[in-house]
Amino acid sequence: xxxxxxxxxxxxxxxxxxxxxxxxxxxxxxxxxxxxxxxxxxxxxxxxxxxxxxxxxxxxxxxxxxxxxxxxxxxxxxxxxxxxxxxxxxxxxxxxxxxxxxxxxxxxxxxxxxxxxxxxxxxxxxxxxxxxxxxxxxxxxxxxxxxxxxxxxxxxxxxxxxxxxxxxxxxxxxxxxxxxxxxxxxxxxxxxxxxxxxxxxxxxxxxxxxxxxxxxxxxxxxxxxxxxxxxxxxxxxxxxxxxxxxxxxxxxxxxxxxxxxxxxxxxxxxxxxxxxxxxxxxxxxxxxxxxxxxxxxxxxxxxx
Amino acid sequence: xxxxxxxxxxxxxxxxxxxxxxxxxxxxxxxxxxxxxxxxxxxxxxxxxxxxxxxxxxxxxxxxxxxxxxxxxxxxxxxxxxxxxxxxxxxxxxxxxxxxxxxxxxxxxxxxxxxxxxxxxxxxxxxxxxxxxxxxxxxxxxxxxxxxxxxxxxxxxxxxxxxxxxxxxxxxxxxxxxxxxxxxxxxxxxxxxxxxxxxxxxxxxxxxxxxxxxxxxxxxxxxxxxxxxxxxxxxxxxxxxxx
Numbered sequence: 001x002x003x004x005x006x007x008x009x010x011x012x013x014x015x016x017x018x019x020x021x022x023x024x025x026x027x028x029x030x031x032x033x034x035x036x037x038x039x040x041x042x043x044x045x046x047x048x049x050x051x052x053x054x055x056x057x058x059x060x061x062x063x064x065x066x067x068x069x070x071x072x073x074x075x076x077x078x079x080x081x082x083x084x085x086x087x088x089x090x091x092x093x094x095x096x097x098x099x100x101x102x103x104x105x106x107x108x109x110x111x112x113x114x115x116x117x118x119x120x121x122x123x124x125x126x127x128x129x130x131x132x133x134x135x136x137x138x139x140x141x142x143x144x145x146x147x148x149x150x151x152x153x154x155x156x157x158x159x160x161x162x163x164x165x166x167x168x169x170x171x172x173x174x175x176x177x178x179x180x181x182x183x184x185x186x187x188x189x190x191x192x193x194x195x196x197x198x199x200x201x202x203x204x205x206x207x208x209x210x211x212x213x214x215x216x217x218x219x220x221x222x223x224x225x226x227x228x229x230x231x232x233x234x235x236x237x238x239x240x241x242x243x244x245x246x247x248x249x250x251x252x253x254x255x256x257x258x259x260x261x262x263x264x265x266x267x268x269x270x271x272x273x274x275x276x277x278x279x280x281x282x283x284x285x286x287x288x289x290x291x292x293x294x295x296x297x298x299x300x301x302x303x304x
Numbered sequence: 305x306x307x308x309x310x311x312x313x314x315x316x317x318x319x320x321x322x323x324x325x326x327x328x329x330x331x332x333x334x335x336x337x338x339x340x341x342x343x344x345x346x347x348x349x350x351x352x353x354x355x356x357x358x359x360x361x362x363x364x365x366x367x368x369x370x371x372x373x374x375x376x377x378x379x380x381x382x383x384x385x386x387x388x389x390x391x392x393x394x395x396x397x398x399x400x401x402x403x404x405x406x407x408x409x410x411x412x413x414x415x416x417x418x419x420x421x422x423x424x425x426x427x428x429x430x431x432x433x434x435x436x437x438x439x440x441x442x443x444x445x446x447x448x449x450x451x452x453x454x455x456x457x458x459x460x461x462x463x464x465x466x467x468x469x470x471x472x473x474x475x476x477x478x479x480x481x482x483x484x485x486x487x488x489x490x491x492x493x494x495x496x497x498x499x500x501x502x503x504x505x506x507x508x509x510x511x512x513x514x515x516x517x518x519x520x521x522x523x524x525x526x527x528x529x530x531x532x533x534x535x536x537x538x539x540x541x542x543x544x545x546x547x
Contacts, residue, residue: 021519021520022514022518022519023518024517024518028516028517028518028535029518031305032305044520052523052525052530053520053523056510056511056521056522056523056524057510057511058511058513058520058521058522058523059350059511059512059513059519059521059522060511061348061349061350062349063349064349065349066349066350066513068513068519068521070519070520070521070523073520073523073530207511217349218349266349268514268518269350269513269514269518269519270344270349270350270351270514271307272305272307272390272514272516272518273307
């Protein structure tokens with residue numbers, strides 16, 4: 001049975017990738033299981049400067065999901081390179097996906113250029129879709145020309161594959177994906193969280209200090225499948241599908257929608273072993289649906 | 305940290321909206337008082353973080369207050385039902401710093417973790433005083449249990465129905481102690497911070513995503529840098545806290 005896939009010229013042993021912001025810099029999960037069994041993982045969103053993020057509460061529960069408004073807390077690119085990556089090196093021997101965010105085109109380019117030089121980094125996942133920061137992240141991913149501008153600027157200073165991570169909080173995600181492809185993106189990942197909100201009935205105030213946040217979890221899975229299906233048919237570069245994926249069956253569904261690889265986010269937070277379980281149960285799920293090679297099913301639901 | 309299925313062997317009401325649940329299973333990851341467990345409930349996406357009240361020989365005791373739909377569901381669960389539990393979470397209290405006669409201050413549902421801490425300190429030969437703060441008589445629990453451990457117990461109620469009328473600090477002001485440990489509401493913390501005469505440790509509460517350090521949902525700033533309440537806490541030392 002073949003679970004190997006090719007993601008922008010780099011082979012993944014399997015398509016299972018813990019999503020950014022749910023797996024830290026990996027080494028803490030390595031205390032729980034051997035993280036080398038993963039395809040790879042996308043590390044915590046990194047910015048040029050260190051960030052504490054938003055005030056708490058940052059988390060709200062929802063039916064079949066959760067809202068977070070962490071706000072890109074990270075130690076900044078210098079410390080990621082000098083402290084986090086060396087710690088990761090001790091427990092992970094595969095190329096890692098570097099997730100990058102910024103507040104200006106120059107910041108994206110600066111941070112990506114730095115991380116591109118790190119030999120541990122295999123891909124740069126450029127997050128133009130964080131809903132939790134003002135004047136950054138999502139504001140670049142909701143406009144095709146701004147997304148293209150970030151793509152061009154990052155592409156100009158990097159050598160490794162760049163994957164643009166897109167927001168679902170748009171009217172036409174296909175248009176934005178195509179703009180990124182035209183500007184030189186090597187891949188597209190989607191979907192980031194959906195903008196959501198909860199209100200505390202007793203306090204009559206928003207649960208989250210930042211008022212709104214990113215909604216993720218199984219509740220958004222059908223929306224993610226739909227958007228992956230639309231984007232994968234419109235572009236000629238690999239697509240990473242994510243949004244509410246929690247099982248091997250969900251991985252297969254995402255791949256049928258057109259995903260070459262699949263990221264798992266919120267599920268990691270309720271079951272720290274979920275990605276290990278998915279990797280280990282994938283062959284059984286493939287057998288159940290008569291799949292010998294995962295590559296045969298990528299986009300299998302298209303032209304239905 | 306350990307993930308395992310635990311069986312409910314007890315779940316009874318012990319005070320107003322307050323329940324004591326005992327669970328049977330692998331408790332090997334729980335090594336210090338002040339740690340917590342994170343419980344998965346059917347029909348709820350996120351787990352419920354609950355402090356450990358007591359733990360020995362594969363038996364875990366937690367005391368929780370019904371404050372929302374999740375804890376309501378827990379209160380309705382029957383003996384024999386099973387729960388998926390992440391255990392051994394958080395740093396826990398450090399008893400090495402207590403000196404000879406520490407005081408433990410628990411407010412409301414902040415009382416439970418004081419029990420295992422009290423047990424540990426007494427086993428280390430320390431002379432332990434415990435102050436328990438509640439709003440009123442119907443909320444009180446644990447007094448006899450702390451006495452049985454050999455601690456000197458003081459109760460304060462806001463309405464004066466039992467013990468000292470007022471707050472835990474009204475008792476604390478008149479005591480001599482070498483160190484303090486506390487868990488309870490933020491208002492109680494700020495009152496303690498104003499009057500405490502020694503160093504001490506506070507256990508904080510925050511809305512959590514994962515409970516094991518992955519999501520950065522419960523971060524706070526301290527004098528020693530950013531910390532995650534779930535992983536680097538919930539216990540912080542007085543000296544590092546930024547109020």
